[in-house]
Amino acid sequence: MSLVRRTIERYVKLTDAEWAVVAPHWQPRDFPKGAFITRTGEVEPWFSIVEQGVQRLFVEHDGSEVCVGFAYDGSWSGVYDSFVTRTPSRFAVQAVTDSRLWSIRREALYGLYDTVPAMDRWGRLILEELLIGRATREIEQLTLDAEARYRNLIRRSPHLLQLVAQKDIASYLRMTPETFSRLRARVR
Amino acid sequence: MSLVRRTIERYVKLTDAEWAVVAPHWQPRDFPKGAFITRTGEVEPWFSIVEQGVQRLFVEHDGSEVCVGFAYDGSWSGVYDSFVTRTPSRFAVQAVTDSRLWSIRREALYGLYDTVPAMDRWGRLILEELLIGRATREIEQLTLDAEARYRNLIRRSPHLLQLVAQKDIASYLRMTPETFSRLRARVR
DNA sequence: GCCGGCGCTTGATGTGGATCAAGAACCTTC
DNA sequence: GAAGGTTCTTGATCCACATCAAGCGCCGGC
Numbered sequence: 001m002s003l004v005r006r007t008i009e010r011y012v013k014l015t016d017a018e019w020a021v022v023a024p025h026w027q028p029r030d031f032p033k034g035a036f037i038t039r040t041g042e043v044e045p046w047f048s049i050v051e052q053g054v055q056r057l058f059v060e061h062d063g064s065e066v067c068v069g070f071a072y073d074g075s076w077s078g079v080y081d082s083f084v085t086r087t088p089s090r091f092a093v094q095a096v097t098d099s100r101l102w103s104i105r106r107e108a109l110y111g112l113y114d115t116v117p118a119m120d121r122w123g124r125l126i127l128e129e130l131l132i133g134r135a136t137r138e139i140e141q142l143t144l145d146a147e148a149r150y151r152n153l154i155r156r157s158p159h160l161l162q163l164v165a166q167k168d169i170a171s172y173l174r175m176t177p178e179t180f181s182r183l184r185a186r187v188r
Numbered sequence: 189m190s191l192v193r194r195t196i197e198r199y200v201k202l203t204d205a206e207w208a209v210v211a212p213h214w215q216p217r218d219f220p221k222g223a224f225i226t227r228t229g230e231v232e233p234w235f236s237i238v239e240q241g242v243q244r245l246f247v248e249h250d251g252s253e254v255c256v257g258f259a260y261d262g263s264w265s266g267v268y269d270s271f272v273t274r275t276p277s278r279f280a281v282q283a284v285t286d287s288r289l290w291s292i293r294r295e296a297l298y299g300l301y302d303t304v305p306a307m308d309r310w311g312r313l314i315l316e317e318l319l320i321g322r323a324t325r326e327i328e329q330l331t332l333d334a335e336a337r338y339r340n341l342i343r344r345s346p347h348l349l350q351l352v353a354q355k356d357i358a359s360y361l362r363m364t365p366e367t368f369s370r371l372r373a374r375v376r
Numbered sequence: 377g378c379c380g381g382c383g384c385t386t387g388a389t390g391t392g393g394a395t396c397a398a399g400a401a402c403c404t405t406c
Numbered sequence: 407g408a409a410g411g412t413t414c415t416t417g418a419t420c421c422a423c424a425t426c427a428a429g430c431g432c433c434g435g436c
Contacts, residue, residue, distance in 0.1 A: 061331045080319060080323075084316050120308055120312060124301075127312060127315035130319055131269065131319055132268075132269045132273060136269070146392095146393085166414070167413070176393075178394080178416085334422095353382095355384085369386080
Protein backbone atom coordinates (compact mmCIF):
# COMPACT_ATOMS: atom_id res chain seq x y z
CA MET A 1 0.00 0.00 0.00
CA SER A 2 2.84 2.36 0.66
CA LEU A 3 3.39 2.45 -3.10
CA VAL A 4 0.64 5.04 -3.23
CA ARG A 5 2.18 7.11 -0.47
CA ARG A 6 5.61 6.88 -2.06
CA THR A 7 4.23 7.91 -5.41
CA ILE A 8 2.35 10.88 -3.98
CA GLU A 9 5.40 11.89 -1.97
CA ARG A 10 7.44 12.13 -5.13
CA TYR A 11 5.45 15.36 -5.52
CA VAL A 12 4.36 16.56 -2.07
CA LYS A 13 5.13 15.59 1.51
CA LEU A 14 2.29 14.19 3.60
CA THR A 15 2.20 14.14 7.38
CA ASP A 16 1.14 10.86 8.96
CA ALA A 17 -2.11 12.56 9.90
CA GLU A 18 -2.73 13.58 6.30
CA TRP A 19 -1.83 10.13 5.04
CA ALA A 20 -4.33 8.66 7.50
CA VAL A 21 -7.02 10.73 5.79
CA VAL A 22 -5.83 9.94 2.28
CA ALA A 23 -5.03 6.24 2.54
CA PRO A 24 -8.48 4.72 3.07
CA HIS A 25 -9.69 6.09 -0.23
CA TRP A 26 -7.24 4.07 -2.31
CA GLN A 27 -7.99 0.47 -3.23
CA PRO A 28 -6.28 -2.19 -5.28
CA ARG A 29 -7.85 -3.41 -8.50
CA ASP A 30 -6.59 -6.42 -10.43
CA PHE A 31 -7.06 -7.14 -14.13
CA PRO A 32 -5.99 -10.19 -16.11
CA LYS A 33 -4.17 -9.77 -19.39
CA GLY A 34 -6.53 -8.55 -22.07
CA ALA A 35 -9.21 -7.22 -19.71
CA PHE A 36 -10.69 -3.81 -20.34
CA ILE A 37 -10.06 -1.35 -17.53
CA THR A 38 -12.12 1.40 -19.15
CA ARG A 39 -14.31 1.06 -22.21
CA THR A 40 -15.06 3.75 -24.77
CA GLY A 41 -18.33 5.41 -23.82
CA GLU A 42 -18.03 4.75 -20.08
CA VAL A 43 -17.40 7.61 -17.70
CA GLU A 44 -14.04 7.08 -16.01
CA PRO A 45 -14.65 7.06 -12.23
CA TRP A 46 -11.08 6.14 -11.25
CA PHE A 47 -7.69 7.68 -11.13
CA SER A 48 -5.01 5.02 -10.73
CA ILE A 49 -1.38 4.40 -9.97
CA VAL A 50 0.12 1.30 -11.60
CA GLU A 51 1.68 -1.19 -9.19
CA GLN A 52 2.40 -3.72 -11.89
CA GLY A 53 1.59 -4.55 -15.46
CA VAL A 54 1.32 -2.61 -18.68
CA GLN A 55 -1.79 -0.97 -20.03
CA ARG A 56 -2.50 0.61 -23.36
CA LEU A 57 -4.68 3.66 -23.96
CA PHE A 58 -6.29 3.77 -27.38
CA VAL A 59 -8.92 5.35 -29.56
CA GLU A 60 -11.31 3.28 -31.64
CA HIS A 61 -12.06 4.60 -35.09
CA ASP A 62 -14.25 2.79 -37.59
CA GLY A 63 -13.01 -0.68 -36.89
CA SER A 64 -9.38 0.04 -36.14
CA GLU A 65 -7.56 1.17 -33.04
CA VAL A 66 -4.96 3.85 -32.58
CA CYS A 67 -2.75 3.64 -29.54
CA VAL A 68 -2.10 6.98 -27.88
CA GLY A 69 -0.17 5.91 -24.81
CA PHE A 70 1.04 3.21 -22.46
CA ALA A 71 1.15 3.04 -18.67
CA TYR A 72 3.33 0.88 -16.48
CA ASP A 73 4.92 0.55 -13.04
CA GLY A 74 4.89 3.78 -11.13
CA SER A 75 3.08 5.78 -13.76
CA TRP A 76 -0.55 6.79 -13.49
CA SER A 77 -3.31 5.19 -15.52
CA GLY A 78 -6.79 6.28 -16.49
CA VAL A 79 -8.65 8.61 -18.79
CA TYR A 80 -8.14 11.95 -17.17
CA ASP A 81 -10.41 14.05 -19.35
CA SER A 82 -13.42 11.78 -18.80
CA PHE A 83 -12.55 11.60 -15.11
CA VAL A 84 -12.57 15.39 -14.83
CA THR A 85 -15.51 16.21 -17.05
CA ARG A 86 -17.67 13.20 -16.15
CA THR A 87 -18.37 12.71 -19.84
CA PRO A 88 -18.17 9.38 -21.69
CA SER A 89 -14.61 8.42 -22.44
CA ARG A 90 -13.42 8.59 -26.02
CA PHE A 91 -10.44 6.45 -25.03
CA ALA A 92 -10.32 2.83 -23.91
CA VAL A 93 -7.79 1.34 -21.51
CA GLN A 94 -6.83 -2.32 -21.68
CA ALA A 95 -4.48 -4.48 -19.63
CA VAL A 96 -1.69 -5.69 -21.92
CA THR A 97 -0.31 -7.89 -19.12
CA ASP A 98 -1.79 -8.93 -15.77
CA SER A 99 -2.09 -5.67 -13.90
CA ARG A 100 -2.60 -4.33 -10.44
CA LEU A 101 -3.69 -0.73 -10.04
CA TRP A 102 -4.25 1.34 -6.93
CA SER A 103 -7.24 3.52 -7.58
CA ILE A 104 -9.21 6.36 -6.05
CA ARG A 105 -12.72 7.41 -7.03
CA ARG A 106 -13.42 10.86 -8.37
CA GLU A 107 -15.63 11.97 -5.48
CA ALA A 108 -13.02 10.81 -2.99
CA LEU A 109 -10.18 12.63 -4.76
CA TYR A 110 -12.16 15.84 -5.09
CA GLY A 111 -13.07 15.52 -1.41
CA LEU A 112 -9.37 15.28 -0.59
CA TYR A 113 -8.66 18.34 -2.75
CA ASP A 114 -10.95 20.24 -0.36
CA THR A 115 -9.74 18.76 2.91
CA VAL A 116 -6.02 18.18 2.33
CA PRO A 117 -4.33 21.18 0.66
CA ALA A 118 -1.26 19.10 -0.16
CA MET A 119 -3.44 16.91 -2.35
CA ASP A 120 -4.72 19.93 -4.26
CA ARG A 121 -1.14 20.78 -5.00
CA TRP A 122 -0.40 17.18 -5.92
CA GLY A 123 -3.19 17.39 -8.47
CA ARG A 124 -1.59 20.44 -9.98
CA LEU A 125 1.86 18.89 -10.15
CA ILE A 126 0.56 15.69 -11.73
CA LEU A 127 -1.20 17.73 -14.36
CA GLU A 128 1.90 19.80 -15.04
CA GLU A 129 3.77 16.60 -15.67
CA LEU A 130 1.07 15.20 -17.94
CA LEU A 131 0.94 18.40 -19.94
CA ILE A 132 4.70 18.49 -20.39
CA GLY A 133 4.56 14.91 -21.60
CA ARG A 134 1.92 15.86 -24.15
CA ALA A 135 3.93 18.82 -25.38
CA THR A 136 6.99 16.62 -25.79
CA ARG A 137 5.03 14.04 -27.71
CA GLU A 138 3.52 16.71 -29.94
CA ILE A 139 6.97 18.08 -30.74
CA GLU A 140 8.16 14.60 -31.61
CA GLN A 141 5.26 14.00 -33.94
CA LEU A 142 5.96 17.27 -35.70
CA THR A 143 9.72 17.31 -35.97
CA LEU A 144 10.74 13.65 -36.25
CA ASP A 145 10.10 11.27 -39.11
CA ALA A 146 8.96 7.70 -38.57
CA GLU A 147 12.47 6.30 -38.15
CA ALA A 148 13.57 8.95 -35.66
CA ARG A 149 10.40 8.42 -33.62
CA TYR A 150 11.15 4.71 -33.55
CA ARG A 151 14.74 5.27 -32.44
CA ASN A 152 13.52 7.63 -29.76
CA LEU A 153 11.09 5.08 -28.44
CA ILE A 154 13.59 2.24 -28.19
CA ARG A 155 16.01 4.61 -26.48
CA ARG A 156 13.48 5.87 -23.94
CA SER A 157 11.43 2.71 -23.39
CA PRO A 158 13.31 -0.31 -24.72
CA HIS A 159 11.25 -2.65 -22.54
CA LEU A 160 8.03 -1.70 -24.35
CA LEU A 161 9.06 -3.71 -27.41
CA GLN A 162 9.17 -6.84 -25.29
CA LEU A 163 5.87 -6.13 -23.56
CA VAL A 164 3.38 -4.94 -26.13
CA ALA A 165 2.43 -6.04 -29.63
CA GLN A 166 4.31 -4.41 -32.47
CA LYS A 167 1.07 -3.35 -34.08
CA ASP A 168 0.31 -1.26 -30.99
CA ILE A 169 3.72 0.34 -31.10
CA ALA A 170 3.21 0.94 -34.80
CA SER A 171 -0.06 2.75 -34.24
CA TYR A 172 1.47 4.67 -31.36
CA LEU A 173 4.14 5.82 -33.79
CA ARG A 174 1.43 6.60 -36.36
CA MET A 175 2.18 4.02 -38.97
CA THR A 176 0.80 0.68 -40.14
CA PRO A 177 2.23 -2.60 -38.81
CA GLU A 178 3.65 -3.24 -42.30
CA THR A 179 5.57 0.02 -42.34
CA PHE A 180 6.81 -0.66 -38.82
CA SER A 181 7.97 -4.13 -39.75
CA ARG A 182 9.89 -2.84 -42.77
CA LEU A 183 11.38 -0.06 -40.67
CA ARG A 184 12.68 -2.56 -38.12
CA ALA A 185 14.20 -4.70 -40.86
CA ARG A 186 15.85 -1.67 -42.39
CA VAL A 187 17.16 -0.16 -39.15
CA ARG A 188 18.16 -3.68 -38.17
CA MET B 189 -7.23 45.24 -14.84
CA SER B 190 -10.29 43.51 -13.57
CA LEU B 191 -10.07 41.28 -16.65
CA VAL B 192 -7.52 39.24 -14.76
CA ARG B 193 -9.72 38.97 -11.69
CA ARG B 194 -12.74 38.06 -13.78
CA THR B 195 -10.76 35.43 -15.63
CA ILE B 196 -9.40 33.90 -12.44
CA GLU B 197 -12.85 34.00 -10.86
CA ARG B 198 -14.22 31.91 -13.67
CA TYR B 199 -12.40 29.14 -11.78
CA VAL B 200 -12.09 30.14 -8.11
CA LYS B 201 -13.51 32.88 -5.93
CA LEU B 202 -11.06 35.37 -4.47
CA THR B 203 -11.77 37.53 -1.42
CA ASP B 204 -10.86 41.19 -1.78
CA ALA B 205 -7.97 40.52 0.57
CA GLU B 206 -6.68 37.71 -1.63
CA TRP B 207 -7.08 39.79 -4.75
CA ALA B 208 -5.08 42.55 -3.08
CA VAL B 209 -2.22 40.06 -2.76
CA VAL B 210 -2.62 38.68 -6.27
CA ALA B 211 -3.24 41.84 -8.28
CA PRO B 212 0.13 43.61 -8.02
CA HIS B 213 1.89 40.70 -9.67
CA TRP B 214 0.04 41.05 -12.97
CA GLN B 215 1.17 43.55 -15.55
CA PRO B 216 0.09 44.53 -19.03
CA ARG B 217 2.36 43.86 -21.99
CA ASP B 218 1.70 45.19 -25.47
CA PHE B 219 2.96 43.76 -28.76
CA PRO B 220 2.51 45.13 -32.26
CA LYS B 221 1.39 42.84 -35.05
CA GLY B 222 4.19 40.51 -36.05
CA ALA B 223 6.24 40.86 -32.85
CA PHE B 224 7.60 37.77 -31.14
CA ILE B 225 6.26 37.27 -27.63
CA THR B 226 8.44 34.23 -27.00
CA ARG B 227 11.23 32.94 -29.20
CA THR B 228 12.34 29.34 -29.60
CA GLY B 229 15.23 28.70 -27.23
CA GLU B 230 14.22 31.29 -24.68
CA VAL B 231 12.93 30.21 -21.29
CA GLU B 232 9.32 31.37 -20.90
CA PRO B 233 9.12 33.52 -17.74
CA TRP B 234 5.50 34.62 -18.21
CA PHE B 235 2.06 33.19 -17.94
CA SER B 236 -0.47 35.43 -19.65
CA ILE B 237 -4.13 36.14 -20.12
CA VAL B 238 -5.07 37.70 -23.47
CA GLU B 239 -6.93 40.98 -23.24
CA GLN B 240 -6.93 41.54 -26.96
CA GLY B 241 -5.32 40.33 -30.13
CA VAL B 242 -4.53 36.95 -31.61
CA GLN B 243 -1.32 35.01 -31.15
CA ARG B 244 -0.04 31.90 -32.81
CA LEU B 245 2.02 29.18 -31.14
CA PHE B 246 4.30 27.30 -33.51
CA VAL B 247 7.22 24.94 -33.83
CA GLU B 248 10.12 25.64 -36.15
CA HIS B 249 11.45 22.66 -38.03
CA ASP B 250 14.23 22.88 -40.59
CA GLY B 251 13.13 26.08 -42.22
CA SER B 252 9.39 25.69 -42.00
CA GLU B 253 6.91 26.37 -39.23
CA VAL B 254 4.09 24.24 -37.91
CA CYS B 255 1.31 25.96 -36.04
CA VAL B 256 0.12 24.09 -32.97
CA GLY B 257 -2.33 26.57 -31.49
CA PHE B 258 -3.84 30.02 -31.36
CA ALA B 259 -4.72 32.26 -28.41
CA TYR B 260 -7.17 35.14 -28.31
CA ASP B 261 -9.39 37.22 -26.04
CA GLY B 262 -9.99 35.61 -22.70
CA SER B 263 -7.79 32.60 -23.33
CA TRP B 264 -4.37 32.16 -21.82
CA SER B 265 -1.16 32.49 -23.76
CA GLY B 266 2.37 31.30 -23.22
CA VAL B 267 4.53 28.20 -23.40
CA TYR B 268 3.49 26.29 -20.34
CA ASP B 269 6.04 23.51 -20.45
CA SER B 270 8.99 25.90 -20.68
CA PHE B 271 7.39 28.03 -17.97
CA VAL B 272 7.12 25.04 -15.63
CA THR B 273 10.41 23.32 -16.35
CA ARG B 274 12.51 26.46 -16.87
CA THR B 275 13.98 24.86 -19.98
CA PRO B 276 14.37 26.58 -23.36
CA SER B 277 11.11 26.74 -25.22
CA ARG B 278 10.69 24.52 -28.25
CA PHE B 279 7.72 26.65 -29.27
CA ALA B 280 7.58 30.26 -30.40
CA VAL B 281 4.71 32.69 -29.81
CA GLN B 282 4.04 35.56 -32.20
CA ALA B 283 1.43 38.34 -32.23
CA VAL B 284 -0.73 37.90 -35.31
CA THR B 285 -2.52 41.18 -34.57
CA ASP B 286 -1.72 43.99 -32.15
CA SER B 287 -2.00 42.34 -28.77
CA ARG B 288 -2.31 43.19 -25.10
CA LEU B 289 -1.54 40.48 -22.57
CA TRP B 290 -1.77 40.55 -18.79
CA SER B 291 1.15 38.56 -17.50
CA ILE B 292 2.58 37.20 -14.29
CA ARG B 293 6.14 36.01 -13.77
CA ARG B 294 6.90 32.45 -12.80
CA GLU B 295 8.40 33.29 -9.40
CA ALA B 296 5.41 35.46 -8.58
CA LEU B 297 2.89 32.80 -9.55
CA TYR B 298 4.70 30.08 -7.62
CA GLY B 299 4.86 32.45 -4.66
CA LEU B 300 1.10 32.88 -4.88
CA TYR B 301 0.64 29.11 -5.04
CA ASP B 302 2.28 29.01 -1.60
CA THR B 303 0.54 31.99 -0.04
CA VAL B 304 -2.94 31.90 -1.57
CA PRO B 305 -4.43 28.40 -1.59
CA ALA B 306 -7.14 29.47 -4.01
CA MET B 307 -4.44 30.18 -6.58
CA ASP B 308 -2.98 26.70 -6.16
CA ARG B 309 -6.40 25.36 -7.00
CA TRP B 310 -6.70 27.79 -9.90
CA GLY B 311 -3.48 26.36 -11.28
CA ARG B 312 -4.92 22.88 -11.11
CA LEU B 313 -8.17 23.88 -12.80
CA ILE B 314 -6.37 25.73 -15.61
CA LEU B 315 -4.24 22.67 -16.23
CA GLU B 316 -7.26 20.39 -16.24
CA GLU B 317 -8.75 22.56 -18.93
CA LEU B 318 -5.57 22.64 -20.98
CA LEU B 319 -5.23 18.88 -20.77
CA ILE B 320 -8.82 18.33 -21.86
CA GLY B 321 -8.20 20.61 -24.82
CA ARG B 322 -5.16 18.59 -25.79
CA ALA B 323 -7.06 15.32 -25.54
CA THR B 324 -9.82 16.72 -27.73
CA ARG B 325 -7.35 17.91 -30.32
CA GLU B 326 -5.58 14.56 -30.30
CA ILE B 327 -8.87 12.75 -30.88
CA GLU B 328 -9.63 15.06 -33.77
CA GLN B 329 -6.29 14.44 -35.39
CA LEU B 330 -6.83 10.71 -35.11
CA THR B 331 -10.44 10.28 -36.08
CA LEU B 332 -11.13 13.08 -38.56
CA ASP B 333 -9.78 13.48 -42.06
CA ALA B 334 -8.52 16.80 -43.40
CA GLU B 335 -11.92 17.98 -44.58
CA ALA B 336 -13.69 17.13 -41.33
CA ARG B 337 -10.99 18.89 -39.33
CA TYR B 338 -11.48 21.96 -41.51
CA ARG B 339 -15.25 21.90 -41.04
CA ASN B 340 -14.76 21.51 -37.31
CA LEU B 341 -12.49 24.52 -37.18
CA ILE B 342 -14.82 26.84 -39.08
CA ARG B 343 -17.68 25.67 -36.87
CA ARG B 344 -15.82 26.22 -33.61
CA SER B 345 -13.73 29.28 -34.52
CA PRO B 346 -15.12 30.93 -37.66
CA HIS B 347 -13.39 34.21 -36.78
CA LEU B 348 -9.94 32.60 -37.05
CA LEU B 349 -10.21 32.47 -40.85
CA GLN B 350 -10.55 36.24 -40.93
CA LEU B 351 -7.73 36.82 -38.46
CA VAL B 352 -4.83 34.58 -39.36
CA ALA B 353 -3.11 33.62 -42.59
CA GLN B 354 -4.44 30.56 -44.36
CA LYS B 355 -1.01 29.01 -44.38
CA ASP B 356 -1.06 29.04 -40.58
CA ILE B 357 -4.46 27.43 -40.47
CA ALA B 358 -3.23 24.91 -43.02
CA SER B 359 -0.26 23.93 -40.88
CA TYR B 360 -2.49 23.85 -37.79
CA LEU B 361 -4.65 21.34 -39.67
CA ARG B 362 -1.53 19.44 -40.74
CA MET B 363 -1.54 20.08 -44.44
CA THR B 364 0.25 22.28 -46.96
CA PRO B 365 -1.22 25.65 -48.02
CA GLU B 366 -1.85 24.15 -51.47
CA THR B 367 -3.90 21.29 -50.08
CA PHE B 368 -5.81 23.71 -47.86
CA SER B 369 -6.55 25.98 -50.78
CA ARG B 370 -7.86 23.11 -52.88
CA LEU B 371 -9.93 21.88 -49.94
CA ARG B 372 -11.58 25.28 -49.55
CA ALA B 373 -12.36 25.43 -53.26
CA ARG B 374 -13.84 21.95 -53.15
CA VAL B 375 -15.86 22.42 -49.96
CA ARG B 376 -16.94 25.75 -51.44
C1' DG C 377 0.85 55.81 -57.44
C1' DC C 378 4.37 52.51 -58.47
C1' DC C 379 7.21 48.76 -57.13
C1' DG C 380 8.37 44.54 -54.67
C1' DG C 381 7.12 40.84 -52.05
C1' DC C 382 4.30 37.72 -49.89
C1' DG C 383 0.13 34.95 -49.90
C1' DC C 384 -3.14 32.50 -52.46
C1' DT C 385 -4.55 29.72 -56.34
C1' DT C 386 -4.22 26.27 -59.91
C1' DG C 387 -1.87 22.81 -62.66
C1' DA C 388 1.64 18.97 -63.47
C1' DT C 389 4.44 15.60 -61.45
C1' DG C 390 6.52 12.64 -57.83
C1' DT C 391 6.60 9.67 -53.79
C1' DG C 392 6.17 7.80 -49.00
C1' DG C 393 3.43 5.19 -46.83
C1' DA C 394 -1.24 2.81 -47.03
C1' DT C 395 -3.60 -0.96 -48.76
C1' DC C 396 -4.14 -5.55 -50.50
C1' DA C 397 -2.49 -10.15 -50.37
C1' DA C 398 -0.34 -14.37 -49.01
C1' DG C 399 2.69 -17.12 -46.39
C1' DA C 400 5.33 -18.09 -41.98
C1' DA C 401 5.84 -18.13 -37.02
C1' DC C 402 3.71 -17.62 -33.07
C1' DC C 403 0.43 -18.50 -28.91
C1' DT C 404 -3.79 -20.32 -27.03
C1' DT C 405 -7.14 -23.66 -26.25
C1' DC C 406 -9.32 -27.96 -26.04
C1' DG D 407 -0.26 -32.17 -29.74
C1' DA D 408 -3.49 -30.72 -33.37
C1' DA D 409 -6.42 -26.79 -34.78
C1' DG D 410 -7.42 -22.11 -35.14
C1' DG D 411 -6.51 -17.59 -34.47
C1' DT D 412 -3.47 -13.74 -34.28
C1' DT D 413 0.81 -11.33 -35.29
C1' DC D 414 4.63 -10.52 -38.06
C1' DT D 415 6.87 -10.38 -42.45
C1' DT D 416 7.50 -9.59 -47.35
C1' DG D 417 5.98 -8.35 -51.95
C1' DA D 418 2.98 -5.79 -55.43
C1' DT D 419 0.06 -2.09 -56.22
C1' DC D 420 -2.15 2.29 -55.44
C1' DC D 421 -3.29 6.84 -54.00
C1' DA D 422 -3.60 11.07 -51.16
C1' DC D 423 -0.94 14.50 -50.46
C1' DA D 424 3.55 16.87 -50.97
C1' DT D 425 6.43 19.12 -54.04
C1' DC D 426 7.55 21.93 -57.90
C1' DA D 427 6.18 25.61 -60.83
C1' DA D 428 3.93 29.60 -62.66
C1' DG D 429 0.63 33.37 -62.57
C1' DC D 430 -2.32 36.64 -60.04
C1' DG D 431 -3.79 39.83 -56.62
C1' DC D 432 -3.35 42.37 -52.60
C1' DC D 433 -0.97 45.22 -49.28
C1' DG D 434 2.70 48.12 -47.46
C1' DG D 435 6.54 51.16 -48.17
C1' DC D 436 8.90 54.77 -50.40
